[in-house]
Amino acid sequence: MTFIALSQAPWRRPVHDASLPGLPPGWVMPGALSERILAWRAWLAGRTGDRWLLCQRRPDAFCAALIALWESGRVAVLPADDRPETLARLTTEVDGVxxxxxxxxAATLPPPLTPSPAATAVVLYTSGSTGDPVRLGKRFDQLDAELAAHAMLWPLADSAVISQVSHQHIYGLLAGVLHPLSTGAPFCGDDCRYPEVLASRLAEVGRAGLTPVVVSSPAQLSRMPDHLPWTDYPAPRRVFSSGAPLASQHARHAEHLLRAPVIEIYGSTETGGIAQRRQARDSTWQPLPGVGLSFDSERLLLRSAFLETPDAWWQQPDRVSPRGDGFELLGRADRVVKIAGKRVSLAYVERTLAEAPEIIDARCIDLGRGDGRLGAVITAHGDAMPHEHATRHGLIQGLRSRLATHLEQVAIPRYWRCVDALPCNAQGKLDRGLIKRLFADLDDARAPRCWASIAGPPRPAP
Incomplete structure (x- = not known):
């Protein structure tokens, strides 16, 4: 399986070079998508507009539609999630859905276009530090440069790719779809996020005489169950993880169960991949080929062919500490946090909560807990302030429902506290001491669940 850049249309390679027997339905054979691509091109032929919203959960449907857009000279716009508010907002920014x-x-089709390296391939969305969605275009030459690095570091010869993550985000798009597409390797996804389905897919790859490669995430690998007979299935050639740093104990546990190296990729939608590591050997992040690093105090600067402007230095919002040829991550320098690999703007959550008619103000807090979930502290108007369990439960359920139209479920705060006034210091900043006291009951069952007042100490909720 030879790597071919996207700008050279690898999906047009002869079917016999890319179609492999032995895999059941549900697997995508890159060289066997021709009929589905033609169907999408025929549908697009009678329509105008350059930017089209693409939100397909199944990798085969997604891939065929994506290629049809490219072969008709159009751009695919990929929403970060399928929340109603997200899709409704984006329909005003595209030419069609x-x-x-x-x-x-039965439209007569012109010959397919070969993508220009300088053309925009996809548009993705990510949260900025203010919570407003940031639109990011990725050219074919940017994607090709990163895919070439993947092909050099992690070739897919005689492999089949099993993806447990969404292809609507840059990591899943690159590692789960475009890398196998550019090398002719079969791939699958969608329902593979469940461990039992992953086990079945591993068995299918083994029966086809291929070696599995798994594209996963910390959310998946941290919950790998011990009860499944993993030794009965083929060991993957490698397991990828991205979206957030993987806890070292989870990395070791996943390597033990799957009998495969777990390779983490660090990066962002803006930058593409930046560095990689295998914690079983070293916790230090090593830059990917073609990525140049520099350090300014605790800030990471980089130059890369994966960036929109390859020769300009990009400042990453994460704090780092140089280590040899690489670095250690120290945490975010802005108010965007990672929850189960999803980037969540605390400011955006706060603004959405404050728009509720019952709420005066709100603060969203990363509590640093092992489950990774957020806390929320809210102040309500007098007639809405809950004074008993039933009214408190009703208020919180209503706020959760409001957030559900804007956020994925995992990003909605799990821990809620209602207070008379926000726990701030004299400078108007959150007082971490008071925050700790508000949520003390999470770690000490004897501590009362409190609501607080600036005028006095926290008092137990009724």
Whole structure:
């Protein structure tokens, strides 16, 4: 399986070079997508507009529609999630929305276009430090440069890729779809996020005489169950993880169960991949090929062909400490946190909560707990301030429902505290001591669940 850049249309390689027997339905054979691509191109032929919203959960449907957009000279716009508010907002920024499947069309098709390296391939969205979605275009030459680095470090010869993550985000798009597409390797996804399905897919790859490669995340690997007979299935050639740093104990446990190296990739939507590590050997992050690093105090600067402007230095919002040829991560320098690999703006959560008619103000807090979930401290108008369990429960459920139209479920705060006034110091900043007291009951069952007043100490909730 030879790597071919996207700008050279690798999906047009002969089917017999890319179609491998022995894999059941649900697997995508890159060289066997021609008919589905033609169906999408015929559907698009009678329509105008350059930017089309693409939100397909199944990798085969996604890949065929993506290629059809490219071969018709269009740009795929990928929403970060499928929340109603997200999709409704983006429909005003695109020329059309692709349906779940194309309607039959007898349109006469022009020859397919070969993408220009300088053309925009996809548009992705990510949260900025203010919580407002940031639109980011990725050219074909940016994607090709990063895919070439993947192919050099982690070739897919005689492999099949199993993805447990969404292809609507840059990591899942690159590692789970575009890397196998550019090398002709079969791949699958969608339902593979469940451990039992992952085990079945590993068995399918083994029966086809191939070696599995797993594209995963900390959320998946931290919950790897011991009860499944992992030794009965083929060991992956490697397991990838990205979206957030993987706890060292989870990395070791996943390597033990799957009998494969766990390789973490650090990066962002803006930068693409920056560095990689295998914690079983070293916790230090090592830069990917072609990524140049510099350090300014605790801030990371980089130059890379994966960036929109390759020759300019980019300042990453994470704090770092140089270590040899690489670095250690120290945490975020802004108010964007990672929850189960999802980037969540605390400011955006706060603004959304404050828009509720019952709420005066709100603060969202990363409590640094092992479950990774957020806390929320809210102040309510007098008639809405809950004074008993039933009214408190009703208020919180209403706020959770409001957030559910804007955020994925995992990003909604789990721990809630209602207070008379926000626990701030004289400078107007959150008082971490008071915050700790508000949530003390999470670690000490004897501590009362409190609501607080600036005028006095926390008092127990009724």
């Amino acid at each position: 692709l349906p779940d499947a194309p309607e039959a069309s």
